[in-house]
Amino acid sequence: MHHRYPLHIHISTLFLALILLVCGVLGGIGYQLSSKLLEESAADLTARISRAALLEMRRIIEPAEVATRLLSLQRVTSATSLKERLDSLEFMRQALDSSPALSSLYVGYDNGDFFLVGRVGHGSASEAARAPAGANYVVQSIERVGAAPRGRFIYLDAALQTLRDDDRPDYAAAYDPRDRIWYTEGQASPTQVKTPPYLFFSSRRVGTTLASRAGGGRSVVGADILLDTLGKSLAGQKVTPGSEMVLVNAQGYVLAHEDVSRMVLASPESDGKPSLARIDELAVPVLVPLLAVVRQMQGQEAAYALGVKVGGNEWRVSVNRLMLEGVPPLYLVTAIPENELMAGALQVIRQSAAATLLVLLLSIPLTWLLAQSISQSLRRLASEAEAIRHFEFSRPIVLESSIKEVTELALTMDGMKRTIHRFLDINQTVAAEQNFDRLLPRLLADTLSASGTRAGVLYLAEASQLNPAVALDDNGSVLAGELPSLDVAHAGPLLGAALAEGIARAGRLQPEDLDSLGYRGLATANLAQTSHAMAVPLCNRKNELVGAMILLSETETDSHRLSFVKALSGSAAVSLESKALIKAQKDLFEAFIQLIAAAIDAKSPYTGGHCARVPELTKMLAHAACAARCGPYQDFQLSEDDWEVLHVAAWLHDCGKVTTPEYVVDKATKLETIHDRIHEVRMRFEVLKRDAEISSLQAMAAGKDAETVRCQLAAELQQLDEDFAFVARCNEGGEFMAPESIDRLQAIAARTWLRTLDDRIGISHEEKLRKARTPCSALPVAEALLADKPEHLIARQAQDRMPENNRWGFRMQVPPLLYNRGELYNLSVARGTLSTEERYKINEHIVQTLVMLSQLPFPRHLRQVPEIAGGHHEKMDGSGYPRQLRREQMSPLARMMAIADIFEALTAVDRPYKKGKTLSEALAIMSRMQQEQHIDPELFALFLRAGVYLDYAQRFMQPEQVDAVDVEALLAATLRWPPAV
Template sequence: MHMGRTFPLHTHVLALALGLVLLVGGLLAVIGQHLARDMMASVAQDLSLRINREVRGNLHLLLRPADMALRLLQEDELAEAGTLDERLRRLPAMRAVLTGSTALSSVYVGYGDGQFFFVRRLASDAERARFAAPADAAFLVQSIDRDGGVMRGRYLYFDKGLALLAESERPTYPRDFDPRHRDWFRHAPQAGQLSVTPPYLFFSDREVGVTLARRVAGKDVVVGADIRLHTLGEDLMRQRVTPGTRLALVDEQGRVMAQDDTSLMVTRSGPDDAPGLPTLGDLAHPAFAGQDKLVAAALAAPEGHLVRSFAADGENWLLSAAVLQLDESAAQLIVTAIPERELMALAHRQRDAALMVTALVLLIAVPLTWALARQIARPLRVLATEAEAIRRFNFGQVGVPRSRIREVAVLGDTMDGMRLTIRRFLELNTVVAGEPDFDSLLPRLLGETLSATRAQGGVLYLAADGHLAPAVTLDGEGRPLPETAPWAATDAEAGQPGQARAQGRSMVAARALGSVGPLMTAALAASAPRAAALTTHDLEALGLQAQATALGVSHAIAVPLLNRQDELVGAMLLLLDAPADDDRLAFIGALSGLAAVTLEARALIAAQKALFEALVRMVAGAIDAKSQHTGGHCARVPELARLLAQAACDARSGPYAGFSLDEGGWETLRIAAWLHDCGKITTPEYVVEKATKLHALYDRIHEVRMRFEVLKREAELRCLQDIIAGAEAAERRRRCDAELAVLDEEFAFVARCNQGVEAMAEADVARLHRIAGRTWTRTLDDRLGVSGEELARKLAEGEVALPCAEPVLADRAEHRVPRRPEDRFEEGNPWGFRMQAPHWQLDLGELHNLGVRYGTLTDEERYLINAHIIRTEIMLRQLPWPRHLVEVPEVAASHHEKMDGSGYPKGLDGTQMSLPARMIAVADIFEALTARDRPYKAGKTLSEALAIMARMAREGHVDPGLFALFLRSGSHLVYARRFMTEAQIDAVDIDALLAGFPAT
């Protein structure tokens, strides 16, 4: 399963450590940033409140002296003065008021009749220039007084000593300015109360400020004082917490009363183009741009305080607004804008310091963590190497370093245990798989189980017919237990893999499943291993008292062996000197499955092998039973081949001194010998059984005899017809009798030819053809009632009108059966066959069959018989032979080949034939010569058969070396005593027979 790219553990540990450091550092930085932002908002709020308090305190400091001055002026005789001169006499008092409060820029008195007395301090050249005052002017008096009923406006300039420096008339002044129309006059409360106007642009100098006013008791006179708010701006400048901080004092309408940077202060047009106060949005600073709605939001905020963040011109700002309540009439607000980078400078420095510390920690932690991670991962790397070795089935000891990590230590111990367990399983599996013999498998299986489980002894039982039969009993060293004896297989047990046939069979009889003791009964009931102390009942039930005493054991494990269908195939009893722990019990439970499957598999293999052997013998028996002419040939050839092969294996000198056959070789020879004639199952029975020349499915000589009977009847009929016609009766009868005698003699000749006992001469064949010239009259259609195949052959001759003359013997087209394409083997066929097949599959022509020179078989029939060897190889080649039996077809189908290459079906010579194939050829010929159960011939004596075979060996038909070995080893006598009659066993001069043969 592909899982993508992987990395070592120490890399993961390092990545985890670095990730944690970075995560913690990042979290601290993020949390610190958030806390700093929260702190920044809190600090901004605190700063705003502090500035608010300080500004409010400063304003009160500004207003309190002014209020005291107004109180004095309220009581001064200035309120009673009706002319300018009277008022000028009180100029020193007003100068004292102005010099006593630096915040006051002017003091004045407004009268109910429109007169106005205004004293201004000229503190700078700019002010003097604005009012066109002399250079040393310190005070300006602006006066509106009544002169003869006319309002007169005048500006009077005084120096610091109040000496008049200059005076100028201002005719438009009374018209442009009427104190009674000013807010400070109109809104001045009743006597005893101070009135403070909202900030506004002063009429006289266009400066922003506020007016403090008090009404004189009992008079329509208001005294007032102006305070320029630029002094507040200077105070606000001192409240800056950072260099970039901006502060502004605004009223409820958002108009700027004062700010820390007077250069940004602008004026705007009010109603009737009168100059007015700017709003926050009018200030030429990005921090205040677009903040016109801030005042309303701050006034609506809880506790009259608002803090917000925003960005302007690439700079983040923290903006706060706090309500500043100077009096009950109106509210003012302190607006503070602080750059976040300046406010957070300390936090940023702390963040940078934290990042530097984090980086330093990383620099120290990386190599340290890398080293520690590699040290921690080293046992895991070794364990991974061991796991990889186990995956490659390499179970050599790997030194696993000890680890102080508990999980790693446990994993190492577990890996060691797993490696040992798997190795034991594989070793047991290898041992079991490498044991091909079921007889030897049982003690090896038990012995390996005892070794793997470290048991002191054990018994292996096989289940059969509701009983447990002890098959093997061994001690821990693999030796048979006391009071045991070898178990020799009986004839009834031979070939039965389910029966135990191994050394160390217990002398105790098999026990029924219900009487095997409490421990084994519990294990069988649970279908799982059970461990317990051995009781007397267990030992008596299993008959193991002596064995338990000899081994000194007191505990045991009962292990049922179940196949894949959960059927009991056996059981094991493992004898121990101490109680079994859970690990051993679990291991034995797993091992029992292997043992059960092994027993079942080997039993199935043995059963399939026995079944195959039975099928082989059944086929051979069917071939022998098919024809009495072959008798028990297929059963005797394997015995002869075995004797000859054993003689070759036993040879210690000569050409066969190094010859040997393994188990597969013996099995190949045995099966090939049993099936060497299996192709005869396809040979037509009548061909094998053909005793006469006209024999097919029946002997057609009867048809020929009937035709001669017809000829005789026709001769008698002609005789009678001639006598009736007037011929001399005696002479005609004499001639008829002579004709009948000729017919009888001709039929007798045909009958003798049919027997095939004597060789046919050319004269005999010619006479047959003369006899065939006789005809008889057929009046019935010979196409009626025949098979479709035969009808097709008759139609090929054409239709003949009836009655017609028929020859007494004939070769007709209907007698010839065409050869099928699959029965033709042309040159270069894939099988390598070189047999020349006749044109016709069968030729049943009467003259063709009767004219056979020797024997009874035509060329077509002889080919059919010989072709059994072709069918043998084709049939055997089509079977899926296992690897150790792949030579069976070649060994079985080569017994008609000859040493000189003149045999069939492939024309192989001796060098192309395997030794087992040549052995079967010798066995096949010897059995055929000596067989005594052939109905067509008597079995030859031993000397006759061997003489014929000696000639065949000299002529290159059979292997002379094997023939000589057959004689010199005495195998011929062993076979003769078992399968030949005493009359057939005569004296044999081996030296004479083998004269000139190679030594063996």
């Protein structure tokens, strides 16, 4: 997964990386240059030290050389006795004082005598201890007079006064100058000679000896020079504190070192006598491997440098050869620890790192501020882009940046934002407008506004014609009826070319084009004079022409505006097509609604206007609720979608009646089914009357008294007439059936009549199956005058049963039989003409309404249609049907429809089973119903107070039904909701 970071992080990181890189490179280069400079400086310093060491040696030796030459000219060189030799003591003391490094001056004679003047303390430690206090000088003398040589040590103070004179016979016996190298070399050389530095015998100190022949060859003058100061000089010139500097000879013996104590060892090679230490014997690890280097340099280059690693530490080593006249080459070895040598470079690095860190620390806020300054504008643009992504166009993009590209991007984005905003506004306007007729002028007006044009015409395509749907002049007035329709093939040069190519075109309209197309009235004088126009064909998804637009402008159309209009035209065309399809579907849906309602009303001539009148009355009550400025409905309002819901629900509120048998809906008498069975009953009474007359004639023929028989016949016929008249009255169902009336029916039913014909022939297959439930009786058979036979019972099939826990929530008591057509059973109906089964069948229409409507895929805004349409038989106390809803469970629209349905049913004059009530009678009944919590009392009060009842009566009721109504009395009796318990 790729991680993405903000621009200011990238800029800050880049700047900081560049700073680190530059500082790192500069630091590295500085380190390299410093290292190289330090190395070169170290090499130069080592060379200077070598030259300084050489100069130091010369500074030490040259005064001694002068003193030796001067001494060779003194009389002491030819003196034969100590006394004569002491005459030169002052000269020799001055010579010693002239050179601190000069240890002693002496003369060796060819007879073995020896005369030396030296400093006290420059000899051995034991001799220094023997010297008396205050002694500064010592005279060492050997005289070989007689058989035994005499040796003497004379100690002198600073004034050359004798402090003590010691005889040293052992000294004379042990020392003979003629055996010394300095004597032999000086005697053999006509010039002054120098010995290589060596360890002095007496003082155990390193030095060199100068010798020069004197006294006509009878003596040799010498001088001892100590090189101690050379070691100190080297120590003072160390490159670093940990450096090691050693002066060695070609054999590697140490001649000068800062630690003099390490230079003299008791070497096994000299039988335990003190000797000079080699360079590898100084107990300095880095110097150990350099002995071989020194020995290899003989006869080679004058300087040599190498690196040595000892104990994990790197050393820079240089070996420089020193050439001193008259002395074999000497070598100055310098070893410098690299960490100390590079300390300066490392310090440079540290300083550079510190400077880098300082620059970095200072750069971080500065870089951050700079990056924020740069990225702030881009972040704002990103925020604006995000706002565009979320379709937020509330504010323009205003951004001033010092970066030209950012400002240009901001201007471009602002233009894009405004374009998208205009585009979406138009699309939203088109999408939001549900009314197709209102959509057309709005679409044209928005297009004119977005495109910057002044006037225009919107045509709709129909077959090969373009019919002007709406036109707007440059004052915004709507004009359309004055424009002629255009033939697609002859739509003028500009529009015709656009239609032929299927794309928007821009151009100028000629004056004759304005006249022929009827556009002259759309434009002002200035607009008509310029006549710039855009012709925009509107094509649907199938590239079929659905319309066209002509947009008039005072200025010439540029390519950007034309492109925008092209893009807009596609959306407009799709919207037009969609809205046209929606309108067509709504029109079709409305036609189906009207068709269903008409079919229901046409099904029964006695309910011919019910499905049409209930919607009108419901809407009248809804308008009254919306117009209320006080009371419980003062805040009640309906949206356009709500009105559509109410319209559809009201027209379909009885759609379930298409499943109700017509004879049940129109049943006017108790015995009526497909026909009124009272006629069969009448015929049975006629048969009984004929039977009675036949019986009377037979009786008279048999000789009975004719008058008596006639009287009995008349009484019987009268009884039959009265019984039939009673049965006929019961069949009408106009009165309540008292128990005594039912008893009389049963008594009448007990009478029989004689059937001589088979009742199972000439009937339908279904009726045969029902009669087959009982055995066939032999003819003739006595039949009850009124009977409840098994074949009268029609069973309820499984599909007609309603589960208790049904998904619609129906809570109705379902009779076990679908129909019971028993004659006595139907005539015994207590009130009205409908039996329990038939009453349920009538009520079941609302069940079927809900079932049918709930199965329709209503759009979201129409999903309340089933609830409103199926609630007009519910009661406010929950005793209604089919779901026993209470008032709070019903929407206001459903409660309105319940009132409308009841009022229309009470006042309708086209019902076969009752007469239409007058206005006062209907309202009185409804007042009792609201008191019994059958209808909504608040809506009933609104129904009265707003005069809805009267408006309806004047439109739909007979004049004789419209009587006076005491509205105040009815309102006073109106129940307050919720009712007191």
